[in-house]
Amino acid sequence: MKSHHNSPSHSHQSAIDTLTGLSDLPLLSKALEEVFVGRACVVSAFGAESALVLDLVARVDRHTPILFIDTGKHFQETLDYRDLLIDRFRLTDVRSIGPATDRTIGDPTGDLHKSDTDACCDIRKVRPLDQALSQFDCWVTGRKRFQGGSRTLLPTAEADGPNRVKLNPLADWTPDQIDGYFENYALPRHPLWLNGYRSIGCGPCTSAPRPGEDARAGRWAGLGKTECGIHRYGGQAA
Numbered sequence: 001m002k003s004h005h006n007s008p009s010h011s012h013q014s015a016i017d018t019l020t021g022l023s024d025l026p027l028l029s030k031a032l033e034e035v036f037v038g039r040a041c042v043v044s045a046f047g048a049e050s051a052l053v054l055d056l057v058a059r060v061d062r063h064t065p066i067l068f069i070d071t072g073k074h075f076q077e078t079l080d081y082r083d084l085l086i087d088r089f090r091l092t093d094v095r096s097i098g099p100a101t102d103r104t105i106g107d108p109t110g111d112l113h114k115s116d117t118d119a120c121c122d123i124r125k126v127r128p129l130d131q132a133l134s135q136f137d138c139w140v141t142g143r144k145r146f147q148g149g150s151r152t153l154l155p156t157a158e159a160d161g162p163n164r165v166k167l168n169p170l171a172d173w174t175p176d177q178i179d180g181y182f183e184n185y186a187l188p189r190h191p192l193w194l195n196g197y198r199s200i201g202c203g204p205c206t207s208a209p210r211p212g213e214d215a216r217a218g219r220w221a222g223l224g225k226t227e228c229g230i231h232r233y234g235g236q237a238a
Contacts (some may be wrong), residue, residue, distance in 0.1 A: 008159035013136070015165050019157040025056050027156055027169045031138060032060045036165070040138040041065040043129065046082040047200040049178055051187040053142040053170060058089035067132050067139075071124040072110075073202035077191040097128040104216060117205060124202075138165045144178075145171055146198075147154040 008016065015035050022030055032040055042057050044066055045049050057064050069083060086094055106112065112120040133139055145154045160166040170178070182189065192200055200206055 005188065005212050007162060007163070009162050012159060013165065015138075016157045016159060019165075019167065020043065020155070023156050023172055024169045025059065028056055028060050029169060030139070031140075031167055032057070032064060036138040038190045039136055040140065040167075041067055041133070041136045043067045043069070043133075044071070044142065045201065046078055046085060046190075047142075048190050048193055048198055049170075050142055051085055051088075051189075052178060053140065053182055054085055054089055054091070055181075055185060055187060056169065058091060063092045066091055066094040067103040067129065068094060068096050069125050069129055070098055071202050072099060073124065073204055075192060075203045075206075078200060081188075081190050088188065095132070097132045100123045101129055113183070136164065138167060140169065142170055143168045144173055146174060156223075170222050 007013075018029060018035060019027060022157070042053070042064055044054060046068060054066070057066075082094070085091070090115065106123045107120060139160070143151050143154055145152055154168050154171045156168050156171045158166050158168070181187070190197070190200060
């Protein structure tokens, strides 16, 4: 049950009602050009399928702020891909968000991921993003229902606490639709995609899934962890 603390404000619930039923480009157009003008951002890991949502956003407004959480643990291929997509879509406002200032206290050797992945994600991802999102009323993600787990029933527009709305414009897309879009618009793939990676996060905690496994099976493999914590459901990290 959703707590009162996590229930959206009246204005944000009204925005969700307005956007519900829309998807992909129509959803982004309505949100960025009418409902949340100047108050929305995109959070992108510049991962396996990030080019698609960034292409859609750029078609609406390439000046939309893009938040990239630079954990200090990304593959070099991801950093190179980020730069490639910035040039490809002529993005003008990509902001790199660094780990929280207490990183050196919580992870002085940089090896926290070996003993406590949740704490590592909290220091390097959750806290920096929470702070950066405080200036926005809406943020856009690239999550899809087919990725499974807590994403299976993902809506295209949802409350993110009482004061923010989260949009998932690709929620109802299928892998075939995504592959078709990449092919039709000749979008560049992440370099690690060619090596079998289907969900790409930080280097130490990402591997290529085995044949037959779902796309996110290579994230924190064998640890019973499927999300970094930046997406919350009912006040709990998912």
